[in-house]
Structures are given as structure tokens and as C-alpha cells.
Amino acid sequence: MKQCCECSSTASSQKEGFENSSDLSLLDPIFEKYKHKAGSLISILQQAQEVYGYLPLSVLDYIAEETGIKAPVIYGVATFYTQFRLNPIGKHLIMLCMGTACHVNGAKDIEEAICDELKIADGETTTDGLFTLNNVACLGCCSLSPVMMINGETYAKLTPEKTRKILKEIRKNDQQQVEEAA
Amino acid sequence: MKIYRIHALICAGGQCISAGGDSFEEALKRAIKEKGLEDEIQVVETGCMGSCEKGPMMVIYPEGTLYINLVPEDANEIVEEHFLKGRPIDRLMWKEADGNFPTLDQVPFFALQTKIVLRNCGIIDADSIEEYIAREGYSALAKALTSMSPDQVVDEVKKSGLRGRGGAGFPTGLKWEYAAQTPSEQKYVVTNADEGDPGAYMDRSILEGDPHTIIEGMAIAGYGIGADKGYIYCRAEYPIAVQRMQNAIKKAKKMGLLGKNILGSDFSFDLELRIGAGAFVCGEETALLNSIEGKRGEPNLKPPFPSEKGLFGQPTVINNVETFANIPFIVCEGHEKFKRIGTETNTGTKVFSLAGKVITTGLIEVPLGITLRKIIYDIGGGIPNGKKFKGVLMGGPSGGVVPASMLDTPIDFESLDEIGSMMGSGGMIVMDEDSCMVDIAKYFLEFTVDESCGKCTPCREGTQQMLEILKRISSGKGAEADLAELEKLGETIAVTSLCGLGQSAPNPVLSTMRWFMDEYEAHIKSKKCIANVCDMK
Numbered sequence: 001m002k003q004c005c006e007c008s009s010t011a012s013s014q015k016e017g018f019e020n021s022s023d024l025s026l027l028d029p030i031f032e033k034y035k036h037k038a039g040s041l042i043s044i045l046q047q048a049q050e051v052y053g054y055l056p057l058s059v060l061d062y063i064a065e066e067t068g069i070k071a072p073v074i075y076g077v078a079t080f081y082t083q084f085r086l087n088p089i090g091k092h093l094i095m096l097c098m099g100t101a102c103h104v105n106g107a108k109d110i111e112e113a114i115c116d117e118l119k120i121a122d123g124e125t126t127t128d129g130l131f132t133l134n135n136v137a138c139l140g141c142c143s144l145s146p147v148m149m150i151n152g153e154t155y156a157k158l159t160p161e162k163t164r165k166i167l168k169e170i171r172k173n174d175q176q177q178v179e180e181a182a
Numbered sequence: 183m184k185i186y187r188i189h190a191l192i193c194a195g196g197q198c199i200s201a202g203g204d205s206f207e208e209a210l211k212r213a214i215k216e217k218g219l220e221d222e223i224q225v226v227e228t229g230c231m232g233s234c235e236k237g238p239m240m241v242i243y244p245e246g247t248l249y250i251n252l253v254p255e256d257a258n259e260i261v262e263e264h265f266l267k268g269r270p271i272d273r274l275m276w277k278e279a280d281g282n283f284p285t286l287d288q289v290p291f292f293a294l295q296t297k298i299v300l301r302n303c304g305i306i307d308a309d310s311i312e313e314y315i316a317r318e319g320y321s322a323l324a325k326a327l328t329s330m331s332p333d334q335v336v337d338e339v340k341k342s343g344l345r346g347r348g349g350a351g352f353p354t355g356l357k358w359e360y361a362a363q364t365p366s367e368q369k370y371v372v373t374n375a376d377e378g379d380p381g382a383y384m385d386r387s388i389l390e391g392d393p394h395t396i397i398e399g400m401a402i403a404g405y406g407i408g409a410d411k412g413y414i415y416c417r418a419e420y421p422i423a424v425q426r427m428q429n430a431i432k433k434a435k436k437m438g439l440l441g442k443n444i445l446g447s448d449f450s451f452d453l454e455l456r457i458g459a460g461a462f463v464c465g466e467e468t469a470l471l472n473s474i475e476g477k478r479g480e481p482n483l484k485p486p487f488p489s490e491k492g493l494f495g496q497p498t499v500i501n502n503v504e505t506f507a508n509i510p511f512i513v514c515e516g517h518e519k520f521k522r523i524g525t526e527t528n529t530g531t532k533v534f535s536l537a538g539k540v541i542t543t544g545l546i547e548v549p550l551g552i553t554l555r556k557i558i559y560d561i562g563g564g565i566p567n568g569k570k571f572k573g574v575l576m577g578g579p580s581g582g583v584v585p586a587s588m589l590d591t592p593i594d595f596e597s598l599d600e601i602g603s604m605m606g607s608g609g610m611i612v613m614d615e616d617s618c619m620v621d622i623a624k625y626f627l628e629f630t631v632d633e634s635c636g637k638c639t640p641c642r643e644g645t646q647q648m649l650e651i652l653k654r655i656s657s658g659k660g661a662e663a664d665l666a667e668l669e670k671l672g673e674t675i676a677v678t679s680l681c682g683l684g685q686s687a688p689n690p691v692l693s694t695m696r697w698f699m700d701e702y703e704a705h706i707k708s709k710k711c712i713a714n715v716c717d718m719k
Contacts, residue, residue, distance in 0.1 A: 039475040039476035039494070040476055041477075042473065045459070046457065046459060076478055080461060080635075081458075081460045082459070083418055083459040083460040084459060098629075099381050100381030100538075100575060100578065100609065100611045100625070101537035101538050101543075101611055103380075104538050104611060104617055137378060137462060137633070138378070138382070139419055140197075140377070140382075141234075141383070142197075142234075142381055142382075143197055143237075144197055144234070144237075145537065154200035
């Protein structure tokens, strides 16, 4: 399955990110790459998020220091775009499509099923840190609606029952992995 | 060149991949290898073929057998029965209502289309620059560079009558002419590939299926206006498009079709891909340019227009993906041939993504001036499950609903405007009797409120107020005075907002009020939602 830019690295690198969020030197190669390119702030933020899984304030401050762009300007950009997160997310990021075709075909029911199954609302993370739900504008899979994407994989033509089953399965696989590791 | 007995074209459009197309392809290649048929059968990954909900899809040539909804388990049978014994498998083939198994050119969904923009989508391997060149790719650029002056190029586009396909329909040639006439050392060409309109995926399919046509269109624009640098601004939600575009740029550079002194001429042109970070307002051109500069994607007041003062303050031509995809055809074949398609004031074709409650959903390209009825009933096959057609949404959060009584309206910029809808970028969502018009209006306003950048008051506060009223109405707490208030607010927001997002935000509300007032009244007076969607407490 092809992966999504926004979440491709979250599952793997985010765990690292938690441990490395104080290691600001990981940003240095990014600065090197964009040193001479005009208007690169968004690209820098995107790649920083790839490294840490989210954008901790210490990272934003360090970017300000290194690029000379004022910290409030960077904060303004980081909070403007939906792609950027200032808080860590769960291991599995659920992107639920809220596009028009999905809406007409029952995306609301899918959202209710996810919220009920995981006991979280849009933008929240489960207490065990396993799932985060993000409602997104449109994934461009309108013929397969309603759809959601989890860790870059698209799940199509959803029903509430199918959705619950998918979430249960991911949780089960995860537990198995944990047990095997133990 | 190697000659193959069979060509198996597998759709690798975003939706077919999402539906499991790549695992089927893997299984098919494995099965072909097991039978030792690699030298006889060529498997080609193409861009979007169009009928997306029937994916994963595959077309077998030379005869044109259409296989749909494939799963990996089907692969062995196809190789064994069809490829080895010559017996196509009925149960996997596209079947018409009359029981026939049509080939690609016999299915109305495909046969009734006119393809200029999508001429290569579903036919060539998007990752192969050679296949693009074999389909006359880059010959328009060669023609422009070797036999036309920049002025002639701009003139050709002007004469073609091509209008911007991003939604507003501004004449492309004029935009180019303004930028060409503004003196400056540095100019830019920008592709708006920030397709944020929910329910639309035309640009995604073009970028994924025929990336070189965008590169070629942009390079021609660069030559026409005197720009040597271009940017493609693509949304992050389209990872496959990003990947194929990056690959295409790399290959074009390697072949000398981008870079210094292209094809031995004095013209140099370089391209850079920028990935958007998620903001609907970035579809607005000045907001998009701010975003490329690394700033918040807030719109600027116009004038000055980008053709005068655009990216980094320099003259800039910014066009939508589909607009650029028309350019190679116009330059190669000439404006006269282009003008023969469509109507006098609306030349050429338009790509739509047809979705919602219609039998065959997918990506279509039709000549401008065609009626909605033809699209929904002849191409799309009508409404499924015997339900009644209610309306079709065009133009997303900026557009409006077209009711059944207006189905014979020709699709052109002016006619759609007149009936309170708009061409928009090309999203077309069909709704049946189970959709509630108040709910749809509320849905779009929720979207706009969420996506309003907050820079100007009418858009930021006004849409919020409209949404509050709609929430009241849809929960059975509306009053009759609310309707007048909605209209007043809508009209005010439309004239006082800073950019296109705000100016068009009231459209879905005003157009549903215009055509479906009975539904609003039922919600208010008898506390009833006819479609049974709203929760009337």
C-alpha cells in the first residue's frame, strides 16, 4: 500500500520522536538542505514533524533561532495549517474523510461508530495512546465513499459494523505484537 | 522493440490502489511468471481509467476486455483461462444491464466522453516519459520553442478561448498576456494543485495519470511570459500524485526537457514541487502564493493581481492543473481545432468527478455545453436503487445545488451562474431523495467556518452566524424570521468578504433556499425533515 505523506512516518518515527524530542541536532541536516532556498519554512516544519511525529515548542524555538524567523511567525504558520500538530498523537492515526460524497453516503454514522468504539472525539487520542482520530476535509476517494485512512492504508465503502471490526482487528494485532515481544 | 501478444493495462489511479489494486497487480505478475509468460504478456500500470468505483480495474488488449472489481484471488484464473486458453472470464467482466459484455469503447460511460485533458490517463504508464513522448508528448513544447515566438504562443492560447478550469473561468490567454507585458527580470509560473474542494479529485487524477502534460503546459507558459522558474503546489493528501510528479520532474530534467537551454534553444525552465500543509483557502491564488513563500496561507486584496505582483512580488501566472493540461493540445493542434469542441464562449472540455448517488461514479471529461441530464443519466447511468433524483451539487462549498427542473441547463460558466450554481473546479455530487437540503447547506457551512482563515470579519463572523441559524432550523428550533436573516447575512457576506472563499461561502445556502424552500419551511413550520436526515428533537 502506498503511504500518505502526512502520516507515513508517524507510526515508526514517532516512537523514536518521543525519546528524541530533546535531541534538536536531528534538525541540522534539514537546515542545511534549505539554507539557500527562499520561503522554506513550511517545508522545514513538515520535515521536522516527520522526525518528531509532532512539533514540540522546543523545536519551534530552535527553528526560530536557526532560521532567524521570529518565533511568533513560526507559531502562526504552525497553527494555521491542519497538517501540523503541536501535541503527540497515538500510534495509529485515523483520518476520517468528511468530503461531500462521504457525507452524502453516511460519514456521520462512521464517525459515531469510531467515537463509540474508541471513546474519543475528533482530535482526541485514546487513553492507551493507540488511536488518534482526525476528521479530514477530503481524501479524494469519492467513488469509494465513505472512507478512512489509517497509517496510510485506505479503508473503503465503510459501514459502522465494518469500521468497528477494522478497529478491533488493529487493536488485536497490536496486542499480539506486544505479547510476542514480551 | 519487443512485441507482446497481450497488453494488460492495470489502473493505478489513487482510488484503484486504495481499493487493493496493487495487491492484485502483484498476484497477476506472479501468476504470469509462474506460467513463464513474461515475454508474451506486458503488464502496464496506467493512470486513472475513470470508472473508479468499479476498481481495481484492468483492460486487456488487443480486444479491449474490461475486468472490474478485481481481487488477488482472480489472478491465477485470468492467466490460466484468458491468457493461456483465450477464454475471457464472464463473472469478472463489465456487464451491461442487457447482459452484454462490452469492450471499453462500447460502454456508454466511456464512449460518450471527449478526451483532451485525460487523453493519456488510463492509457500510458504515468512513470514513463518515453510513453508520454510516444503519444506526441513534448512536441507542443518543441513546436513552441522552434517555430513560435513567445507572443505567438500567448496569442494562440488567447485565440483558443480557454478559460481557467479552477472555477472562476477567467480567460487564460489574457492572464498570460498581462504577465508577459509586465516588465521584470524574474517571473514565475505556478500550478495550483491544492484541490481542496471536498468531493473533487480531477486534478489528483491528472497529476497521477499524466504528470508530464503539466510539466509541458507549464514550460510553454514559461516560454510565453518569459519565466524560467515554476512551482507546483500540491496537497499533502495526494501522496501518489506527489510521488509521480517528483519522478516526472526528475526524468524531464534528465532528458533535457527541463533545465538550461531546453532542446538547444535559449529558453531555460526549472520546476520545483511544494507540498501544501492543509488549508482550503490556499486554493485561492494569492493565499497559495503566500503559502509557497512559507507564510500563513491568507489571501491578499486584489489588485494587484498575481500577473503584476505575484510570487515573491514578481509577475506570476498561476493556473489550475486542468488548465495547464489543455495547453499542449492547443499549441500542438492549433486554436481552431480546440474551438471546435464546446460552445462559442465556452470552448473545449471540462473534467468532472461524478460521485454520490449515481450508478457509475468516476472521472469523466465532456465537451462544455453538454447538459447535466446527459452526464447523470447517459454517462452515469442514472440513480441507483430506483430512488428519485433530487439535485446535483456543483462547485463544492462555493457552488450550489441544481434541482431536477434545471437538468437541461447546458454546462457552461454563464448558465450555471444564472441558476445560482457554478462550474467550480469540477466536483459533481448527485443526491437522491434521501439527502436533506438543509443538512447539505449546514454541511458546507461547517466546512467554511472551519476553513475560514479569519482575516476578514464578514467571512469569519458572518458564516458562523449563518451556521448557528441553520443548526437551529435543522434541530427543529427555527423560526420563520430565520429565513430572511439567512438571506440578508448571505448577501452581505457575498459582497463584503475579502476573497473568493468568503464571497462564495453563502452560495450553498442561498441556492438550496432558492430551489428547496419547501424543505426549509417543513423544518420550521411542521418540524419535519422530509428526507429523514435531521435529528428533530
